[in-house]
Amino acid sequence: MERGGWPLFAGLSFEAAEGGAVIVTGPNGAGKSSLLRALCGFLPLRAGRFALEGADDERTVGEQAHYLGHADALKGALTAGENLAFWAGTLGGDPSRDSQRQALARIGLAHVIDFPARALSAGQKRRVALARLLVARRPLWLLDEPTAALDAAAHAGAFGKRRNHRRRNPRAARVGRR
Secondary structure (H helix, E strand, O other): OEEOOEEOOOOOOEEEOOOOOOOOOOOOOOOHHHHHHHHOOOOOOOOOEEEEOOOOOOOOOHHHEEEEOOOOOOOOOOEHHHHHHHHHHHHOOOOOHHHHHHHHHHOOOHHHOOOEHHHOOHHHHHHHHHHHHHHOOOOEEEEOOOOOOOOHHHHHHHHHHHHHHHHHOOOOEEEEOO
16 A cells, blocks of 8 residues: 555554454554555555454455544434434444434433434534444444544543443454465
């Protein structure tokens, strides 16, 4: 993978054990977002591969992962609940009103289910985007700055959700030349 003719990654290899997490850090422009986008198939890898052990071999890793990027991917004219219903339907989850309510309750926003997304604060929008992870089960979460715009309480809650997800989805992931 290159940017402006320069390789972004060379000799990169890592593994997340069952139920584990890999946290990628570095300065702005170092390629963290590009790495995540490549892992879920949005950008081509120049060499190597990404594997999810115990996964469905008929589907790509991207089809089995949740990718949450910088943008919250919410439609402003739709309510928080309607946005979750859309994503649940798109990602093969449960688009029901009950599922929407449960996901929003788990992130402390059950009261905004009927609010248009455009009326929500930046932190509330981010939390609704995170609730998308809860309405459609996927074994792998690829999260790019997931706590951006969150207050301290929401930030702590987001880490708890990720720990719970890792406990329920014990699959190993490997990146590197194989």
